[in-house]
Amino acid sequence: MPKYYDDLDTVLRAVADPTRRGVVERLAKSPAVVSELAAPFSMALPSFMQHLGILENAGVITSEKHGRVRTVSLRPGALDVLHLWLGEQRTPAEHKADGLGIHLTLTAPKEI
């Protein structure tokens, strides 16, 4: 079993929840403070903070506190384990299709 499997499991469980996925989607645009992140969700702040805690423990987000304001960011490369796993699940037919795509790219006329 590849070494990254523990991370993969944690990251998948973290993003399998729609609230936490919403946070990731928002943070992909830019970092945000907690109150701004929480605003679109009709949820008590302690529940929302639990979701942030799960994302932070999974290494998907990081946060920094300046005074009373906590700013949350998406950790660069946080979702790489998911990319890696998805790449490994390509079926033989999909690999063949990739090969065909590469062949067509390499043999295509430069100008059409």
Next chain:
Amino acid sequence: MPKYYDDLDTVLRAVADPTRRGVVERLAKSPAVVSELAAPFSMALPSFMQHLGILENAGVITSEKHGRVRTVSLRPGALDVLHLWLGEQRTPAEHKADGLGIHLTLTAPKEI
């Protein structure tokens, strides 16, 4: 909210479980009969069949019964919603890195 979000939620929940992920990994190589799929897992067959049911309801796998033997396959494109979602979570810094990569590819000398 994009239309594919319901599928994404179902697929993510399906693959967030390590047993079900193990099934996907095995089926990425080739279709398999249920007994062969179940063999690596120390689990009662009814529990294992429940996992297969979740994967099938999520549209990740398909199965066909011939006589008493059920053959299970990965559904082509089953994980595309995950690829799509991951692509959308690229941060501005990652987009910039992509742009740099494309620039370097286009401006690189043909032979070194």
